[in-house]
Amino acid sequence: MDGWTIFTIILWIGIIGWGIWELIQYFRRKNAATIVSKEEFKENMRKAQVVDVRGKDEFDAGHILGARNLPYLQMKQRANELRKDQPIYLYDEKKTLSARSAIILKKQGYQNLYILKGGYADWDGKIKRKKMK
Known part of the structure; x- marks a missing residue:
């Protein structure tokens, strides 16, 4: 794999992780x-x-x-x-x-x-x- 492919994978993992975090926070706020x-x-x-x-x-x-x-x-x-x-x-x-x-x-x-x-x-x-x- 070249550098751009690794970078793209890491970027997508970061975006997905951020999305999951925001979803968790949304439900925490809603339930509070x-x-x-x-x-x-x-x-x-x-x-x-x-x-x-x-x-x-x-x-x-x-x-x-x-x-x-x-x-x-x-x-x-x-x-x-x-x-x-x-x-x-x-x-x-x-x-x-x-x-x-x-x-x-x-x-x-x-x-x-x-x-x-x-x-x-x-x-x-x-x-x-x-x-x-």
């Missing part, structure tokens, strides 16, 4: 939390913990009224700040970080995890912005 519409989110958020998983600066620029900030990058260390006996409604700008956060929380024994479909970008409910000094 339930995606809910903004209407369902609005209806149930008063009976739940609403968590914005974006960074502090994004949170301060504007967030869903009543939400608390627990950034994805701190989720493993700060997950114990959340109650396990109440539903948790997660959101970020779209929903990628929310899904990753849900996986972390699920591993730590949290149940009743929900993600806002479309994230903050599609939110049309009440918001709060931190006043800049």
